[in-house]
Amino acid sequence: MRPVGAAGFSVFDIDDRIQASILACMRFSVFILFVFVSALAAQAQPTPDLGPESELPSVDDLDTLPELEIEEGAGTVADGSRDLEVLDALFEQLAISGDPQTTEAIANEIQKIWLKSGSDTVDVLMQRASKAMQADDHGLALDLLDVIVTLKPDFAEGWNRRATVFYMRQDYGSSLADIERTLALEPRHWGALSGLAIIQRRLGVEDRALDSFRQALKIHPGLENARTAVEELELEEQGEPI
Known part of the structure; x- marks a missing residue:
């Protein structure tokens, strides 16, 4: 039985409302940052001095991506509702796992589910896009990913991969x-959150970057790059040299 409060709704409903509010705030923050970046581009301003993050973007920055080579049969979906149940359980385990090897194994299982598009065509296109990304052929990768997100707009990993290519192109x-x-499709996508944080940091919005890195770590405590970034940003916030 779901516990019910005095107002006639359950505490689970309250949790759902809180989660919905957090997601709405997160999406609004991304939108505001998007508007900010678009305004800079429209004004044709020179690229800002990005300090220690000024190296050219690389896919290595986003070591939270699932393996670029999709495993044989990874895209087959036997039961979407079952996958969701498994994901929920895996995320619970991931958040509390203290063993690095166990954490990595759980994260890999989540990523395998993320790669399930449910479409043989999309799976083939994802494989080709992955090879193009590995070869730094960003134009081809974008062409393929454009088709993927058109054919399967509810496939979060398609959007995440395209976001990664845009990041590598500094777009x-x-x-x-x-x-x-x-994040609208999968709010727990730590790779997308890490990408958001890295872009925020590159754009000099350190306070938002710190929040985004912390959110990613709350979901996946084993993200070493995110943990290092949090430590550096916290030192900067305190006015201490890194």
Whole structure:
């Protein structure tokens, strides 16, 4: 039986409302940052000095991506509702896992489910897009991913991969837009959250970057790059040299 409060609704409903509010705030923040980046592009301003993050973007920055090579049969969906139940259980385990090897194994299982598109055509296109990304052929990767998100707009990993390619091309406005779509479909996507944080940091919005990195770590405590970034940003916030 679901516990019911005095007003006639359950405490689970309250939790759902809180989660919905958090997601709405997160999406609004992404939207505001997207508008900010778009305004900079429209004014044709020179690229800002990005300080220690000024190296050219690389896919290595986003080590939270699922493996670029999709495993044989990874895209087959036997039961979507079953996958959701399994995901929920895996995320619960991931949040409390203290063993690095166990954490990595749980994260890999989640990523395998994320790669299930439910479409043989999309699976083939994802494989080709992954190879294009590995070869730094961003144009081809974008062409393929454009088709993927058109054919399967509810496939979060398609949006996440395209956001990654836009990031590598330093098209941060487009990357932010695709990150928003990714998080709308899967709010627990730590890779999208990490990408958001990295872009926020590159744009000099350190307070928001710190919040985004912390959210990613809350979901996946084993993200070492995110943990390092949090430590550096916290030192900066305190006015201490890194």
